[in-house]
Amino acid sequence: MTLNRLTGAQTIVAHDPHDEQHHGAVTKPIYQNSLFTFDSYDRFLEALQDEIGTSVYSRGTNPTVTELEHRLAKLEGGEQARCFASGMASISAAILSVVRAGDHIVCINEAYGPAVQFMGNYLTKFDIETTFVDGKDLGAVEAAMRENTRLIYLESPTSLFFSILDIPAIVGIAKRANARTIIDNTWATPCYQRPLEMGVDLVVHSLTKYVSGHSDAIGGTVIGRSELMKPLIKGEFMLLGGIMTPANANLIMRGLRTLPLRMEKYHRQGLEVAAWLEKHPLVAKMNHPGLPSHPQHELATKQMSGSGSLFSFETDIPLETMRRWAERLRYFRIGVSWGGYESLVTVHPVPTNRPGSARTLVRLYIGLESTDELIQDLVQAFEGIEA
Ligand SMILES: Cc1ncc(COP(=O)(O)O)c(C=O)c1O
Known part of the structure; x- marks a missing residue:
């Protein structure tokens, strides 16, 4: 019997072999300790020789965090993973591991805001310059490359307008220029x-x-080949120290156990609500790569086998009216972030440098509530502003 990808993923996250060392406990105890001690000085010195592979101090290697890292590496198909205190700690560590003073970065212009600030502003103090390009335009990516370009930074889909990048094509551009990709x-x-x-x-x-x-937890990870992960672990992980705590690793591991299962539901629910919104007369444009109307739907289906449930739509209704609309929603709560069980909404002006800049952009996150009730909620909020 061959297992399909989702079933395989669910087995990776759900299966633990029997563990006699921990009395057969189905979930492992949390190693809630900052340091590890040794019964002889020789063993201590031996461990210090390999602080990355051995548990010496929890800013290096803690078994609870390591367990999560192993699962993430396996799921992503990487040789090694390391977990950080936040997504931004992992993004900044990954970038710093690749670039040095005087280098140049090419970054897509729709990347997550703080990542853009990190590259565009913060790194300039190390004489590292970043060019922001429309990542959908391969010619623009190619044209932005310089002799000292060390990195192309990508996000696909992007998380406000949900554009898709041609990942293999951009990897090709980077490889020809001897640059890395994140x-x-x-x-x-x-x-x-x-x-x-x-x-x-x-x-x-x-x-x-x-x-x-x-x-209920904040965290991040970097995953890749050992050749690239080893220097990152010694450098940005150990020295900058933005590591994940064992307590958070335990919470995130509990979430990971059901990730493939939840993703199937998020995929279905997100598409169902987006397809309903697409037919609504007050919606001018949907931004969801899983919808056939998305201009890069074909590329999206080639690169991804399913969708997340975060998407946006554009409307000609003014910003302030849509903010009142968001307040009328009962199940969608107003707030940043996404990926939890609860549905969320934020309302933004479309930036002036984009088509449809007079419009209002609404980003919706579809959680685990019933889609019938979520759609009813959207109906009553639209009726409220129409009245
Ligand atoms: C696409 C994306 N990447 C990275 C981050 C940063 O993650 P964290 O908030 O865990 O630092 C976020 C947070 O909203 C995000 O939406």
Whole structure:
């Protein structure tokens, strides 16, 4: 019998062999300790020789965090993973591991805001310059490359307008220029998109979102080949120290156990609500790569085997009216982030440099509530503003 990808993923996250060392406990105890001690000085010195592979101090290797890292690496198809205190800690560590003073970065212009600030502003103090390009335009990516370009930073789909990048084509551009690639794979998760198989060097995630899945933990991870992960672990992981705590690793591991299962539901529910919204007369444009009307739907289905449930729509209704609309919603709560059980909404102006800039952008996150009730909620909010 061959297992399909989702079943395989569910087995990776759900199965633990019997563990006699922990009395057969089905979930492992949390190693809630900062340091590890040794019964002889020789064993202590031996452990210090390999602080990365041995438990010496929890800023290095803690078994509870290591367990999560093993599962994430396996799920993403990478050789090694390391977990960080947040998605941003993992993004900044991954970028810093690749670039040095005087280098140049090419970054897509729809990347997550704080990642854009990190590259566009913060890194300038190390004489690292970033060019932001429309990642959908391969010619623009190619044209932005310079002799000192060391990194192309990607996010696909993007998390406000849900654009899709041609990942293998951009990897090709990077490889020809001897540059590395990093991708933020938070939206699709390893259940639906496997960028390492497309040649990307490092994958980063905000584990705060779907992987933890319960809106009760913040975390991040970097996953890749050992050749790239080893220097990152010695450098940015150990020295900058933005590591994940064992308590958070335990919470995120609990979320990971049901990730493939939840992703199937998020995929279905997100598409159902988006397809309903697409027919609504007050919706001018949907931004969901899983809908056949999305201009890059074909590329999306080639690169991803399913969808996340975060998407946006554009409307000609003014911003302030849509803010009142959001307040009328009963099940969608107003707030940032996504990936938990609860549905969320935010309302933004469409930026002036984009088509449809007079419009209002509404980002919806579809949680685990029943879609019938979520759609009824949207109906009553629209009726309220129409009245
Ligand atoms: C796509 C994406 N990447 C990265 C991050 C950063 O993650 P964290 O908030 O865990 O630092 C976020 C957070 O909203 C995000 O939406």
